[in-house]
Amino acid sequence: MKSLPIIAGVLLASAAIAIGVEPQTMRTEIVGGKGLVKVQHAPFGKLAEASVPNLQPFDSKPLGKRSVPYLRPKRIGPSPAFEFVFFARTRPVRIRVVALHDGKTVESKWEETLKTLFEAFDRDHDGRLNRCEAELIFSKNELQTMFGGRPGHRALSGGTMPTLELLDRDGDGSVSFDEVASYYDGVTSALGRSIDAGRPMAQERGQDQLTSQLFARLDTNRDQQLSEDEFKNAEALLLALDADEDDCVSAFEITSNPVKIEIPAPPPAAKSETVPIDGAPDILSIHGALPDSAVSTLLKRYCRKGASDLSRAEIGFSQAMFDKLDTDRNGRLDAGELEAWRTGPADFSVELNSVPQAELCTATRLPNPGDLHGIDILQTTPDRMVVRIGVQTIDIGVRASTGSVAQDFLQALEVFPAGKEFILEKDLIGPQAQLLRVIFEPADWNGDGKLTRVELKRYFQLQSLVSQQPFDLVHRVRIPDLFSLIDRNDDGKLSVKELRNAYARLIPMEPSGGKQITRAVLQRSVLLRLGHGNDGAGDPNFFADGDGNDATRPGPKPIWFHKMDRNGDGDLSRGEFLGSKASFDAIDANHDGLITLEEAKAYDRRTRNVK
Numbered sequence: 361m362k363s364l365p366i367i368a369g370v371l372l373a374s375a376a377i378a379i380g381v382e383p384q385t386m387r388t389e390i391v392g393g394k395g396l397v398k399v400q401h402a403p404f405g406k407l408a409e410a411s412v413p414n415l416q417p418f419d420s421k422p423l424g425k426r427s428v429p430y431l432r433p434k435r436i437g438p439s440p441a442f443e444f445v446f447f448a449r450t451r452p453v454r455i456r457v458v459a460l461h462d463g464k465t466v467e468s469k470w471e472e473t474l475k476t477l478f479e480a481f482d483r484d485h486d487g488r489l490n491r492c493e494a495e496l497i498f499s500k501n502e503l504q505t506m507f508g509g510r511p512g513h514r515a516l517s518g519g520t521m522p523t524l525e526l527l528d529r530d531g532d533g534s535v536s537f538d539e540v541a542s543y544y545d546g547v548t549s550a551l552g553r554s555i556d557a558g559r560p561m562a563q564e565r566g567q568d569q570l571t572s573q574l575f576a577r578l579d580t581n582r583d584q585q586l587s588e589d590e591f592k593n594a595e596a597l598l599l600a601l602d603a604d605e606d607d608c609v610s611a612f613e614i615t616s617n618p619v620k621i622e623i624p625a626p627p628p629a630a631k632s633e634t635v636p637i638d639g640a641p642d643i644l645s646i647h648g649a650l651p652d653s654a655v656s657t658l659l660k661r662y663c664r665k666g667a668s669d670l671s672r673a674e675i676g677f678s679q680a681m682f683d684k685l686d687t688d689r690n691g692r693l694d695a696g697e698l699e700a701w702r703t704g705p706a707d708f709s710v711e712l713n714s715v716p717q718a719e720l721c722t723a724t725r726l727p728n729p730g731d732l733h734g735i736d737i738l739q740t741t742p743d744r745m746v747v748r749i750g751v752q753t754i755d756i757g758v759r760a761s762t763g764s765v766a767q768d769f770l771q772a773l774e775v776f777p778a779g780k781e782f783i784l785e786k787d788l789i790g791p792q793a794q795l796l797r798v799i800f801e802p803a804d805w806n807g808d809g810k811l812t813r814v815e816l817k818r819y820f821q822l823q824s825l826v827s828q829q830p831f832d833l834v835h836r837v838r839i840p841d842l843f844s845l846i847d848r849n850d851d852g853k854l855s856v857k858e859l860r861n862a863y864a865r866l867i868p869m870e871p872s873g874g875k876q877i878t879r880a881v882l883q884r885s886v887l888l889r890l891g892h893g894n895d896g897a898g899d900p901n902f903f904a905d906g907d908g909n910d911a912t913r914p915g916p917k918p919i920w921f922h923k924m925d926r927n928g929d930g931d932l933s934r935g936e937f938l939g940s941k942a943s944f945d946a947i948d949a950n951h952d953g954l955i956t957l958e959e960a961k962a963y964d965r966r967t968r969n970v971k
Contacts (some may be wrong), residue, residue, distance in 0.1 A: 430530035432538035435545065440465040442554055442833045443706065445644040445654065446886050448749040451676025452733055454650075455747075455754070456706035459552065459724070459831050459890050460713040461761055465550050467620045470829055478537045479824055483805065488707065489535035491524045496802050498522075498826070500547050506826040507550045513798045524751055552619065554645040554833045570611050571842040571882065578617050585876035595856055607933040608853035611843055627773040637769035642837045643886065655698045678733030705730050708737065710745070710756060712890040714831065718743075718760035740868045751871040754886045761828050761892050769820040772796050773813065782810040828892070836887045845869070845881065855929035856954060921960040931956055 408537070409685035420520045442457040465913040481497045482489055489497070499521055502512030527535045527543055577597055578586050598609045601617050641661075644654055662674050668690040672682045685697050707730035713722045721743040736748040744757035775793050776783055788797045796811070803819035804811050846854055846862045869881045924936050937944045947955050 377879075379551050399690070399871070428530065429532070430536065430542075432542045432545075439552075439648045440467070441648070442552075442648045443644075443648070444554075444833070444835070444888065445650070445652045445658075446749070446752075446754055447642055447644075447658070448752045449884075450750040450752075452658060452661070453735060453747065453749055453754065454701075454706045455888075456708065456709040456726075456728070456729070457756075457833060457888075457890065458711040459833065460711060461829070461831065462715045463713060466591055466829070466831055470548060470551055473825055473829060474541050475537065476825060477822065478540050480818075487536075488532075489540070492807075494522060494524045494527050494535045497527075498822075503544060503547050503826060504550065506823055507547075507830045509827060511795075511820070511823055513795075550830045552647050552831055552833075554835070556643070556645070556835060565958070568841070569685065570615055571711075571879070573614050573618055574842050574846075575879070577614070585878050586866075587876055588863050588865075588867075591859075592864060594859040598854060598859060599856070606853070606936060607854050607935050608927045608929060610853045614843070642884070643835055645833060645835050650702050650970045652702075654702050655695050658698060658701075659695060670698075676734055678731050679731065681731040695918075707731050707735060712756075712758040714758050714761040714890055714892065716761055716828075721760055723756055723758055736873075738868050740865075746868040748869075748871065748873075751880055751883045752885055753869050753871075753883070754888055755869070756888045758890045759892060761831075769817065772799070772816060772820075776813060781814075782812040784810060830892065833890050834887075834889050834891050838886060838887070839884050840882055842879075842882065851928065853927060853929065855927065855931065856933055857931055918960045918964050921955070921957065932960070 382930060391481075440458055440460065442459065444455045444457055444851050446453045446455075455515050459466055459905075464472070477497070478489075479485075481493055483493055484490075498506070498512060501520075504514035522543065524533075524535065529539050529542070558955075575586070578590050578594055580590055580593065580597075598614070599607065601609050601613045601614055641657060644650070644657055658672065659668065662670055662676075664674065671692055672679070673774070675682070675693060677685070685693055685700050687697055687700075705728060707728075709726040709728040709730075711722075711724045712727055713724070715721055723743050723745050725739070725745070734749060737745060738748070739745045744755070747754040747756065772795050775788070775796050777787075783796070785797075785800050787793075788800065796816075799819065800811055803815055804819060805815040843854070845866060846858055862879070865875050866881055869873070870886070871877065871880045871883065921932065924932050924938055926936055934941070934944055934953060937955065944955065945951065947959055949959050949962065
């Protein structure tokens with residue numbers, strides 16, 4: 361039996377010479393050397409096909425040769441910019457949003473990712489994909505599945521699988537980068553979309569009651585305003601209602617312990633505000649240039665009944681902007697004159713840059729010759745700004761480009777026996793091994809029939825890289841309640857950290873611009889986020905509060921931290937921590953009474969070093 365590999369090697373060498381391939385180009389290491397090892401069940405097809413470059417199946421027609429290598433046609437990628445218009449009560453606000461991924465346009469980032477994928481699947485590093493390598497690249501369906509935030513596995517994704525015949529456009533028996541890139545060009549429409557998160561816009565009666573009860577608890581001097589000092593007492597006042605001892609207060613815990621109050625009427629609208637026609641949209645959001653329909657939408661929104669043009673009082677533009685558009689000098693703007701508004705510059709532009717580290721994400725205002733009449737822009741944090749238009753707001757921000765399939769990797773890793781660095785296909789028994797069964801062959805990087813932890817990690821890293829690509833500009837209109845404005849991660853509970861940060865989050869939304877928070881913050885407002893497709897950007901809860909929090913998203917955490925964090929708010933309070941006070945204080949580096957994930961990781965690193 362030991363002579364079989366040698367015989368196979370001789371036969372392959374003969375086959376190579378017969379088709380004009382130099383013997384030294386063969387992968388002779390398959391018969392005993394290091395590197396690519398061929399076993400019967402590896403995903404490389406027939407032994408001869410995997411071992412001799414360009415050798416076709418014996419029962420197939422030879423590929424036609426072309427003298428000119430295939431070149432991918434130049435293509436116009438998706439625009440990096442979105443046009444966003446909020447039809448506020450006093451005037452329309454047009455914003456140009458430039459979306460960046462780690463400092464690059466979405467298109468250039470995708471091209472960079474394509475090159476990484478190609479280099480990864482070019483397992484012999486010769487700059488081309490042979491038959492076995494071409495059959496292992498992600499299929500289009502797998503790619504689309506990854507764009508949707510789920511791991512893509514061909515056994516589950518379906519669709520046509522990539523083959524050499526499908527990919528090799530110039531018939532030279534191998535696949536170039538341009539050929540792989542062209543194969544994927546049809547599935548890149550998911551890289552940039554504008555999504556309406558679609559939540560109800562009006563407050564329910566329960567929300568009104570919740571706001572009033574929460575306001576009454578915090579407004580200790582009963583002046584119908586909430587000061588910074590009153591918010592400093594929020595932790596003590598509200599956590600006294602924590603019936604289930606999870607160091608959070610829920611909406612139920614607040615409303616089930618009511619205080620006797622009179623619910624005031626909502627603040628009246630300013631007299632200068634126009635009254636938009638029922639049924640006219642609040643938002644127009646487009647990936648690319650504004651469409652022709654933007655003008656008709658504008659007229660429908662602001663024209664008085666029966667009119668077909670707009671006065672300056674109705675449209676709310678500055679005098680200079682209005683005069684520039686009013687070319688016939690009749691004091692009205694018709695559809696033709698408003699075309700210059702549609703095709704002209706936005707009122708202001710903002711660049712949203714999403715990077716994997718949340719603390720490095722940025723929302724940056726760009727120079728723009730627009731009309732800021734009646735518009736105030738306040739940068740609250742590096743990744744967030746609040747735009748005020750009268751008593752209404754647009755909360756603009758960006759989320760980190762996590763796009764990870766880490767949870768699936770951890771699930772697959774659990775099948776590995778403790779202390780074992782590799783697993784065989786015959787070891788994959790039971791439903792818990794289903795994930796590894798479908799990815800075993802493509803993840804077995806060197807084809808030796810042993811799937812190592814290192815190979816598995818590399819495979820999921822590639823999937824994670826793809827899953828980071830899609831970006832959505834998600835928007836939603838709502839009249840919020842006070843509880844949801846404070847509930848940063850929209851988990852239905854107010855944590856200690858959320859209560860401590862409540863004043864800083866709310867004061868930029870106060871229409872008066874003063875230092876006291878009133879019920880006027882509860883105006884019809886807009887949340888606008890550049891988000892990641894993988895994070896469920898279409899889910900209304902994803903951007904429920906206008907900020908977002910990674911604390912409740914599954915991710916790599918110290919196991920003890922995850923198990924102790926009973927309320928899932930991403931922090932450990934003294935009540936949740938099961939150790940001694942001395943241990944708690946040792947981990948709580950800033951001594952604020954909460955152990956954060958970073959403090960937990962730092963503690964683990966310190967203790968590992970000691971050991």
